[in-house]
Amino acid sequence: MAICGNPIERPRFSCMLGGVLATISALPKTIPIIHGAQGCGGSLSQGLMLGGAFGTGYAGNSAIPSTNITESDVIFGGEDRLREEIQGVFEVMKGDLFVVTTACMTDIIGDDAKAVVDSLTPLPKPVVFLETGGFKGNSYYGYGRLIEELFLQYIPKAEKKDPKAVNIFGLVPGYDPFFRGDLDELKRLLNALGLTVNTFITNDQTQENLLRAGEASLNIMLSRVYGVDAAKTIKESHGIDYFVTDIPIGAAATEVFIRDVAAKLGVAQQQTDDLLKAEIRNYYMYIDRVTDIIADTDFQNYVVVVANATQALPYTKYLDNEIGWLPAYVFITDGLDEDQQALLRAAFDEIAFETKPELVFETDTFKIQQYIEQKNPQFLADEYYPTISPAFVLGSTIERRLAEVLNGVFLSVSYPIINRVVISKGYAGFRGGLNLFEDLIGALLAGR
Amino acid sequence: MANNNEVKTISRDTRILEVNFDTKYPENRETTRRTGHSYGGTLDDMVDNACRGCLANCDRTFSQTSFCQMGVATLIGFSIKDSVVIMHGPVGCGSQSHFMDFTIRLYGAQRGKQMSNARWFSTNLTESEVINGGEKKLRETILEADRRFRPSAIFVLMTCTPSIIGDDIDSILDELRTETTAPLVPLHCPGFKAKVFSSAYDVVYHGIQRAGFDFKPIPYVDYQPLDPNEKDYELKVANYEYQKNHTVNLYNAVSIGAQDEAEIRRLLEALGLNVRFFVEFSHPDDWRMITEAKLNVAMCHVHDLYFLEYLKTTYDMPYLIPTIPVGSSSTRQFITEIAEFFGRAKEAKALLDKEEKKLKEALAPIRERVKGKKVIIGGGYMRVGTAGLLANEIGMEVVGMRNFNYDTYGNALFQEIEDTLGNIPTAISNQSSELVNMVKKLKPDLAISHPGLGIWMNKLGVPSIALFSQRFTFFGYKGAYELARRIDRTLANRNYSKNLSKVVELPFLDEWYEKEYNHYIVDKTAESKQEAIV
Numbered sequence: 001m002a003i004c005g006n007p008i009e010r011p012r013f014s015c016m017l018g019g020v021l022a023t024i025s026a027l028p029k030t031i032p033i034i035h036g037a038q039g040c041g042g043s044l045s046q047g048l049m050l051g052g053a054f055g056t057g058y059a060g061n062s063a064i065p066s067t068n069i070t071e072s073d074v075i076f077g078g079e080d081r082l083r084e085e086i087q088g089v090f091e092v093m094k095g096d097l098f099v100v101t102t103a104c105m106t107d108i109i110g111d112d113a114k115a116v117v118d119s120l121t122p123l124p125k126p127v128v129f130l131e132t133g134g135f136k137g138n139s140y141y142g143y144g145r146l147i148e149e150l151f152l153q154y155i156p157k158a159e160k161k162d163p164k165a166v167n168i169f170g171l172v173p174g175y176d177p178f179f180r181g182d183l184d185e186l187k188r189l190l191n192a193l194g195l196t197v198n199t200f201i202t203n204d205q206t207q208e209n210l211l212r213a214g215e216a217s218l219n220i221m222l223s224r225v226y227g228v229d230a231a232k233t234i235k236e237s238h239g240i241d242y243f244v245t246d247i248p249i250g251a252a253a254t255e256v257f258i259r260d261v262a263a264k265l266g267v268a269q270q271q272t273d274d275l276l277k278a279e280i281r282n283y284y285m286y287i288d289r290v291t292d293i294i295a296d297t298d299f300q301n302y303v304v305v306v307a308n309a310t311q312a313l314p315y316t317k318y319l320d321n322e323i324g325w326l327p328a329y330v331f332i333t334d335g336l337d338e339d340q341q342a343l344l345r346a347a348f349d350e351i352a353f354e355t356k357p358e359l360v361f362e363t364d365t366f367k368i369q370q371y372i373e374q375k376n377p378q379f380l381a382d383e384y385y386p387t388i389s390p391a392f393v394l395g396s397t398i399e400r401r402l403a404e405v406l407n408g409v410f411l412s413v414s415y416p417i418i419n420r421v422v423i424s425k426g427y428a429g430f431r432g433g434l435n436l437f438e439d440l441i442g443a444l445l446a447g448r
Numbered sequence: 449m450a451n452n453n454e455v456k457t458i459s460r461d462t463r464i465l466e467v468n469f470d471t472k473y474p475e476n477r478e479t480t481r482r483t484g485h486s487y488g489g490t491l492d493d494m495v496d497n498a499c500r501g502c503l504a505n506c507d508r509t510f511s512q513t514s515f516c517q518m519g520v521a522t523l524i525g526f527s528i529k530d531s532v533v534i535m536h537g538p539v540g541c542g543s544q545s546h547f548m549d550f551t552i553r554l555y556g557a558q559r560g561k562q563m564s565n566a567r568w569f570s571t572n573l574t575e576s577e578v579i580n581g582g583e584k585k586l587r588e589t590i591l592e593a594d595r596r597f598r599p600s601a602i603f604v605l606m607t608c609t610p611s612i613i614g615d616d617i618d619s620i621l622d623e624l625r626t627e628t629t630a631p632l633v634p635l636h637c638p639g640f641k642a643k644v645f646s647s648a649y650d651v652v653y654h655g656i657q658r659a660g661f662d663f664k665p666i667p668y669v670d671y672q673p674l675d676p677n678e679k680d681y682e683l684k685v686a687n688y689e690y691q692k693n694h695t696v697n698l699y700n701a702v703s704i705g706a707q708d709e710a711e712i713r714r715l716l717e718a719l720g721l722n723v724r725f726f727v728e729f730s731h732p733d734d735w736r737m738i739t740e741a742k743l744n745v746a747m748c749h750v751h752d753l754y755f756l757e758y759l760k761t762t763y764d765m766p767y768l769i770p771t772i773p774v775g776s777s778s779t780r781q782f783i784t785e786i787a788e789f790f791g792r793a794k795e796a797k798a799l800l801d802k803e804e805k806k807l808k809e810a811l812a813p814i815r816e817r818v819k820g821k822k823v824i825i826g827g828g829y830m831r832v833g834t835a836g837l838l839a840n841e842i843g844m845e846v847v848g849m850r851n852f853n854y855d856t857y858g859n860a861l862f863q864e865i866e867d868t869l870g871n872i873p874t875a876i877s878n879q880s881s882e883l884v885n886m887v888k889k890l891k892p893d894l895a896i897s898h899p900g901l902g903i904w905m906n907k908l909g910v911p912s913i914a915l916f917s918q919r920f921t922f923f924g925y926k927g928a929y930e931l932a933r934r935i936d937r938t939l940a941n942r943n944y945s946k947n948l949s950k951v952v953e954l955p956f957l958d959e960w961y962e963k964e965y966n967h968y969i970v971d972k973t974a975e976s977k978q979e980a981i982v
Contacts, residue, residue: 015540039516046544059955088510134538
C-alpha cells in the first residue's frame with residue numbers, strides 16, 4: 001500500500017475516504033453512504049473545496065448520507081445503525097448508483113459493513129461496497145481502489161470489445177483541480193479520431209458510460225502511479241489493456257499522446273495527421289499573436305514546480321520543452337513508496353530537458369522552502385552570484401509564500417487552490433496548453 | 449481551583465452548566481447542557497422540550513454528514529497568534545485546514561495583528577500505528593513543531609483513531625512539557641464523542657486551562673509593583689483600581705469579525721469603558737492581562753461560557769452572556785446588561801435611544817422594499833434568533849428557523865421571538881434533506897444560512913446570504929444596517945439562483961417531499977425502552 005508514514009506539515013492530500021468521496025461526487029448520479037462519524041464526510045468535502053472551489057455538486061458534502069455513529073456505537077458496534085441508515089437512504093435519496101464506505105472508527109472496531117449490505121440485498125439500486133478507513137491510505141490510493149471495486153462489483157464484463165472505445169483514468173477530482181477541463185479536451189481530440197471515450201467524471205457522463213466501460217479496448221492512464229494498480233486488476237478481470245502515460249500539455253506533448261493512442265487503437269495514419277496538422281496550426285496561430293509581448297518583454301523564467309505525482313512532470317516538461325523556460329526544481333508532494341518514486345524518476349529521466357531540474361520528493365511544506373534556501377547561493381551574502389531569478393513558482397496556493405521568498409511570480413495549479421476557482425478550464429491538450437500559457441503570462445502581467 | 453472530582457452546578461435562570469475542570473476532558477454538550485441536535489416542530493414545543501431536557505434524547509434514523517468537534521476544535525488554535533496545530537490522526541483529519549491560512553492572516557490584519565501562516569501538522573497515522581500505537585509519532589511531531597517554529601503554543605488534537613486505540617496524549621504532553629518551549633495544549637476531540645460539535649469549544653478551553661498558561665500578570669515582568677512608601681501611593685492605587693474597574697473583556701469567535709469588534713467597542717467606549725478582546729488573534733502572553741478587568745462578556749454564548757466559568761471559579765471574575773448583539777433589540781440588551789453592571793444604565797439608555805433612532809430612519813427605505821418578503825434562517829441558534837428579530841425589524845416575515853442545535857440558554861431569546869414573530873416552524877437540524885423538504889413547503893424569498901448550506905437554497909431558487917462572515921459587519925447598529933442592506937440588495941436581483949434552479953436536479957426522491965421533514969427524528973431513549981419492553 002502506498003503511504004509514506006512520516007508526520008507531515010500541511011499535507012496536500014486527504015485520506016482514503018477523502019479520495020473516494022471526491023471521486024464519487026464526480027461520478028454520474030452516484031451517492032456515497034458513509035459508515036462513520038458525522039464529521040468525516042463534511043470535513044473531507046470541505047477539503048475537496050480546496051481543489052479550486054469544487055463544491056457540493058449533485059450529492060456531495062452535506063447531502064452525503066452518513067451513519068454519524070456515536071460513542072455507544074463505537075463500544076457496542078454500529079452495524080444496526082448502518083442497516084437503519086441504508087433503509088433510510090432508499091426512501092430519501094435519488095441516485096443511480098450507491099457506494100457504501102467506511103471510516104477509521106468503524107474499521108477499527110471491526111463492524112462488518114459488507115455483511116450488512118449483503119443482508120439487505122436486493123436493494124432498489126446497485127450498491128458497491130468498499131472499506132475506506134482513512135488510515136489505510138491517502139486520497140489518491142482511495143481513488144484507485146474505488147475504480148478497481150467499480151469494475152469488480154459493478155461494471156459488466158464484455159466478451160466483445162469495441163475496438164474504438166477507450167476509458168481514461170488517473171485524474172482525481174479536486175486533487176487534480178483541472179480534471180474536467182483536461183478530460184474534456186482529451187475527449188474532444190480522441191472523438192475527432194473517431195474514438196468513443198469514457199471519462200466517468202466529466203459533466204457529459206452517465207451510468208451508461210460506466211456500464212459500457214467493459215467494452216473498451218484500452219484504458220488510458222494519465223498518471224504514472226494513480227489508478228495503475230486498478231488498471232492491472234481490470235486487465236485481469238475485464239481483459240482491457242492499459243497504457244500509462246502523462247497528461248499531455250501543449251502542442252508537442254499532445255501530438256505524441258495522440259499518435260500513441262492512435263497507434264494503439266489502429267486509427268488511420270492520414271486521419272491522425274490531418275487532425276494534428278489542423279490543431280497545431282491553430283495552436284501556433286494563437287501563440288504567434290502573443291509573441292510580440294514575449295519578444296519585447298523577455299518572460300523567460302526559472303521555475304519551481306510543486307505538484308502531485310500526476311501533474312508535476314507534465315507541467316515541468318511543458319515549461320521546458322514547449323515554452324522554453326528553465327525548470328530549476330520539481331517537488332512531488334505526495335506520500336509515495338520507493339517503487340512509485342522509482343517509476344516517477346524513470347519517467348523524469350525520459351524527458352529530454354534543455355535544462356534538467358532537480359527532482360525532489362517532499363511531502364512536508366516547510367522542507368520545500370528550506371531545501372531551496374539551503375541549496376542556493378542567493379541566500380548567502382556575496383557581490384556576484386547566480387540566482388534562480390527571475391523566478392516563477394507553479395504550485396498550490398501555499399507556494400505563494402515560496403514565490404515571495406524567491407522574489408518571483410506565482411500561479412496556483414495544484415491542490416490546494418484557494419485563491420481562484422476552477423470551472424471548465426483545463427491545461428491538457430492544445431487548448432489547455434494555450435490556457436496555461438495565458439495564465440502564466442497573465443500572472444506576470446497581473447500587477448500592471 | 450476546584451477540588452478533585454467536584455462537580456459544580458451553576459444555575460442562571462434556567463441555564464445549567466456542569467463543569468469539572470480537573471478531568472482529562474469535558475463531557476459533550478449533549479450531557480453537560482442537554483443540548484439537542486435533532487428536532488422538527490414549532491418554536492414553543494422546542495423550547496418546552498428543551499426545558500424538560502428531552503431534546504438531547506432525539507436523534508435520527510436517517511442522517512447526513514456534517515461537522516465534527518475535531519474540525520471545530522482547530523478554529524481557536526489556528527487563531528492564536530504564532531501557534532501550531534497538530535492533528536493527531538490519519539492524514540484526512542483536519543486536511544481542510546488550508547483555508548485557515550488566509551482567514552487568520554486577513555482577519556488578523558484587520559485587527560492590526562500580523563499573523564503567521566496557518567501552521568499545522570498531521571501525525572499521519574497509518575495501519576501500522578493502528579496496530580502499534582501512535583504515541584511515538586506524536587512525540588516526534590511535537591518536538592519537531594517546537595524546534596521548527598518556536599511557536600507560542602502547540603495545540604494537539606486527539607482524533608477518533610488515537611482515541612480508540614488508546615494513545616495517552618496527556619502523559620506524552622506532561623512528559624514533553626520540560627522539553628518544549630511552547631506550552632502544550634491537549635484537546636480531546638474525537639468526532640464520534642459529540643454530535644453537538646460546538647462541544648469543541650469546551651474541549652479547547654479545557655485544554656487551555658490545563659496547559660499551564662498564566663491568566664494573571666507577572667510582577668516585574670508585566671508590571672512594576674507599587675511601593676507603599678512611594679509618594680502618591682494611594683493615588684496610584686486608586687488610579688489603577690479605577691482603570692481595572694472600568695475594563696471589560698469581550699470574547700470573540702471565528703464568526704465574529706474585526707468590524708463587529710469595532711462597533712461594540714465604539715458603543716462601550718462611548719459609555720466610558722475600557723474594552724479589550726480575547727482570545728482569538730491574541731498571543732498567549734496577552735492572556736496574562738485577562739484578570740486585569742472587572743468583567744468578562746461572551747459575545748457568542750456557544751463559544752466561551754466554559755472559559756468564563758473557569759475564570760469565575762478560579763479568579764472570582766464575574767461574567768455575562770447577554771446575547772449576540774445582532775439587530776437593535778439584541779444590541780440594546782447586550783449593551784444594557786454590561787452598562788448596568790458598571791452602573792452606566794442611564795448613559796446607556798440615552799446612547800442607545802439616539803443610535804436606535806438614527807438606525808430606524810436609515811432602515812425605513814429598506815423596509816419599504818423588503819417588507820412582507822419571506823425569509824428562512826439557519827445556523828447557530830443565537831444568530832438565528834437575533835437575525836430573525838432583525839428581519840422582523842425591517843418588516844420581513846420569518847417563515848422558519850433552523851437551529852443547528854438548541855439548549856435552554858436560548859430560552860429567553862426564543863421567548864422574545866415567539867412573542868414577536870409568533871409560533872413559527874422551527875427545526876433543530878443541519879441536514880440538507882430536511883432543509884430542502886422544509887423550504888419546498890415554506891417557499892421563502894430569501895435564506896440566511898450557515899456556511900455550507902446556502903448551496904441548497906440556491907439550487908431551490910432561493911438566494912442565500914451568510915449568517916456570519918468576517919467580511920461583513922453584523923453587530924450593533926452598523927451591523928444591523930449593513931445586514932439589512934445585504935438583504936435588500938440580494939432581493940433586488942435573484943437571477944443567479946433562479947437560473948440555477950431551473951436546470952439543476954436535486955438528489956432527493958419525490959416520496960421524500962411527501963413526508964414531514966422531521967420524519968426520521970426519533971426519541972432514541974423511548975425507542976430503546978420500547979425494545980426492552982418487547
